[in-house]
Amino acid sequence: MTETVPEPARKTPAGPVLSVRDLSVSFRSDTRTVHAVDGVSYDLAPGEVLAVVGESGCGKSVTSMATMGLLPPTARIGGSIRLAGRELVGASEKELQKVRGKDIAMIFQEPMTSLNPVLTIGRQIGEVLRRHQGLSRKEARARAVELLELVGIPAPARRVDEYPHQLSGGMRQRVMIAIAVACDPAVLIADEPTTALDVTVQAGILEVLQSLRERLGTAIVLVTHDLGVVADAADRVLVMYAGRAVEQAPVYDLFASGRHPYTRGLLGAVLRPGGEGKRRLPEIPGLVPSLDSQPDACTFAPRCSRADDTCTGSRPGFRAVDREAGADAPHRAACWHPYADGETADPYADGEAAVSGEPTPVAAGREAPRTPARADDPGTRPDQEAGK
Amino acid sequence: MTTATTVPTTPRKASIRKSGGKLRALRRNRLALTGGIIAAVFVLAALFAPLVAPYDPSQPDFGNVLAEPGAAHWLGTDDLGRDQLSRIVHGARASMQVGLVAVVLAFLVGVPLGLLAGYYGRFADTAVSRLTDTMLAFPFLVLAVGLAAILGPSLTNATIAIGISQIPAVIRITRAETLRLKHVDYVAAAVANGGGDGTVLFRHILPNATSALIVQATVGIPAAIIGEALLSFLGLGVQPPDPSLGVMLSGAQSFLAPAPWLAVFPGLAIVAATLAFNLLGDGLRDVLDPRGATR
Numbered sequence: 265m266t267e268t269v270p271e272p273a274r275k276t277p278a279g280p281v282l283s284v285r286d287l288s289v290s291f292r293s294d295t296r297t298v299h300a301v302d303g304v305s306y307d308l309a310p311g312e313v314l315a316v317v318g319e320s321g322c323g324k325s326v327t328s329m330a331t332m333g334l335l336p337p338t339a340r341i342g343g344s345i346r347l348a349g350r351e352l353v354g355a356s357e358k359e360l361q362k363v364r365g366k367d368i369a370m371i372f373q374e375p376m377t378s379l380n381p382v383l384t385i386g387r388q389i390g391e392v393l394r395r396h397q398g399l400s401r402k403e404a405r406a407r408a409v410e411l412l413e414l415v416g417i418p419a420p421a422r423r424v425d426e427y428p429h430q431l432s433g434g435m436r437q438r439v440m441i442a443i444a445v446a447c448d449p450a451v452l453i454a455d456e457p458t459t460a461l462d463v464t465v466q467a468g469i470l471e472v473l474q475s476l477r478e479r480l481g482t483a484i485v486l487v488t489h490d491l492g493v494v495a496d497a498a499d500r501v502l503v504m505y506a507g508r509a510v511e512q513a514p515v516y517d518l519f520a521s522g523r524h525p526y527t528r529g530l531l532g533a534v535l536r537p538g539g540e541g542k543r544r545l546p547e548i549p550g551l552v553p554s555l556d557s558q559p560d561a562c563t564f565a566p567r568c569s570r571a572d573d574t575c576t577g578s579r580p581g582f583r584a585v586d587r588e589a590g591a592d593a594p595h596r597a598a599c600w601h602p603y604a605d606g607e608t609a610d611p612y613a614d615g616e617a618a619v620s621g622e623p624t625p626v627a628a629g630r631e632a633p634r635t636p637a638r639a640d641d642p643g644t645r646p647d648q649e650a651g652k
Numbered sequence: 653m654t655t656a657t658t659v660p661t662t663p664r665k666a667s668i669r670k671s672g673g674k675l676r677a678l679r680r681n682r683l684a685l686t687g688g689i690i691a692a693v694f695v696l697a698a699l700f701a702p703l704v705a706p707y708d709p710s711q712p713d714f715g716n717v718l719a720e721p722g723a724a725h726w727l728g729t730d731d732l733g734r735d736q737l738s739r740i741v742h743g744a745r746a747s748m749q750v751g752l753v754a755v756v757l758a759f760l761v762g763v764p765l766g767l768l769a770g771y772y773g774r775f776a777d778t779a780v781s782r783l784t785d786t787m788l789a790f791p792f793l794v795l796a797v798g799l800a801a802i803l804g805p806s807l808t809n810a811t812i813a814i815g816i817s818q819i820p821a822v823i824r825i826t827r828a829e830t831l832r833l834k835h836v837d838y839v840a841a842a843v844a845n846g847g848g849d850g851t852v853l854f855r856h857i858l859p860n861a862t863s864a865l866i867v868q869a870t871v872g873i874p875a876a877i878i879g880e881a882l883l884s885f886l887g888l889g890v891q892p893p894d895p896s897l898g899v900m901l902s903g904a905q906s907f908l909a910p911a912p913w914l915a916v917f918p919g920l921a922i923v924a925a926t927l928a929f930n931l932l933g934d935g936l937r938d939v940l941d942p943r944g945a946t947r
């Protein structure tokens with residue numbers, strides 16, 4: 265591949281390549297129903313990197329598997345997933361096979377086990393090319409060498425005939441990326457692509473993803489729980505909690521002024537080198553709730569220092585944090601009592617309260633400082649609450 | 653490569669996983685090596701039986717019946733004066749033929765059914781598994797006798813009966829491997845790249861199941877050899893005067909006292925052949941077992 269790849273002509277020059285609307289996924293067994301994803305919506309513009317973050321079990325991976333149509337038949341999927349205008353929810357397996365690997369591709373978490381041990385990497389890359397682009401075996405091999413070069417594997421002409429066990433983990437992840445971008449997909453879903461790798465190798469992989477985005481214009485959904493990776497690679501961030509989207513913002517806005525208490529908690533739980541000396545790393549008290557029910561309440565309320573009766577009584581909508589910005593504002597959150605812009609009070613900053621794990625007195629203690637901070641956010645909220 | 657310590661684990665580990673490394677590991681296993689050599693001798697003898705055998709196995713020599721083992725007839729002659737060694741060599745041909753054909757037959761039927769059951773699950777799995785149970789419920793001899801009764805006793809029909817009797821084991825092993833491999837990451841990745849059922853089954857699952865299937869084959873061959881000898885002994889397989897180890901044992905019964913070598917040598921041949929393939933199979937199992945590869 266020559267390096268002067270022009271910006272490829274996308275099927276949809278304007279508007280999102282991937283548009284997820286009110287996606288819900290539930291798994292039903294004999295005894296219970298688990299609502300793994302509950303009403304998640306997001307858009308992905310061409311060439312954009314969207315990070316999806318949240319703790320384990322919050323529905324990040326299920327969301328990406330649903331997008332690929334890879335959920336087991338026991339899953340019930342609602343809502344809509346449109347890829348370049350084509351609806352994927354409810355599409356037949358045959359239609360999905362034509363889309364997978366061609367228009368939308370996925371990179372898995374485990375590079376060590378995601379390659380077939382009995383086939384050379386050249387054949388595994390070629391398999392996709394031969395399937396979707398009808399290349400001959402010879403053409404596919406030549407293209408595989410180019411792709412290996414594209415993802416930064418040295419001596420690609422030699423590597424192409426090697427078996428996966430001859431490659432390191434980082435190399436294998438590069439091969440996985442080469443397979444994923446072989447047919448120049450509009451959307452690439454990277455499900456924790458760096459979790460299993462060394463930090464130095466992680467940086468290399470992120471670099472490859474960045475360069476692919478620049479050279480091929482691939483939009484990337486980066487699923488991760490590593491906020492360092494998010495800050496490094498993402499344009500926009502979607503924070504998920506217990507199967508719901510709780511906040512979405514451009515990456516700078518999120519780190520500078522996350523509005524949702526959960527986002528603040530996540531950011532607060534990151535180690536900062538040279539931080540405030542010896543203190544216990546603040547954690548979010550409590551546990552992720554069971555996903556058995558879809559309560560008409562904020563699912564984060566039991567762990568939230570700002571929670572009140574509104575939070576436990578009705579579900580907050582996912583709306584713009586700035587009143588005047590309108591419904592399409594880039595920064596949105598699902599919270600009844602979001603932090604105001606510039607409000608720094610961190611409910612988990614003093615270790616004592618966090619360790620106690622007893623949210624109610626904390627909330628009471630926070631009442632005083634919170635009131636002035638919310639003064640610039642006048643009485644619209646009660647109206648909205650009433651309207652809900 | 654300056655010092656011995658700089659030749660650490662990685663190259664060695666890599667070579668063990670290559671086929672060359674597996675052959676070497678097999679060679680280190682004395683028992684498996686012995687088994688492999690004996691099995692090879694049998695296969696070669698069977699392939700080149702007319703060249704190896706000193707006499708025509710079916711040609712009687714009435715002036716020289718029940719001759720003791722000696723220079724002219726290394727393993728003696730039978731009640732019709734036929735050369736024992738020649739008959740054993742040609743009998744090995746029948747054994748090998750049954751061993752290979754029956755196993756191939758069992759694989760041709762069993763592997764697709766096992767893949768079907770393991771990959772699609774649900775109804776396909778239930779149907780195939782019940783079929784397997786039903787087949788296992790049929791005693792081998794009853795099946796063979798029944799088949800001989802319908803189609804007439806012959807080597808072909810004995811082969812079919814033996815092949816059918818081995819199908820359930822092949823189905824079960826293929827099914828188990830498919831169930832395991834279905835959830836492996838690279839199979840999920842193949843699906844995520846747009847692979848259809850055919851690609852997933854025949855490029856990703858089947859090639860990775862071959863280790864287990866090769867081992868199953870080396871277990872199936874000796875079982876088939878014994879099966880052939882058994883059916884021929886009972887008159888349901890190879891028909892006299894054609895030579896077969898089972899036919900020879902059957903004929904030797906009347907002469908156990910005057911000519912014990914008539915029973916001893918074919919018996920030894922059966923033992924040697926089955927033992928050889930079993931040892932080879934055990935060795936292969938050790939070598940091909942991925943958990944063993946790290947040792």
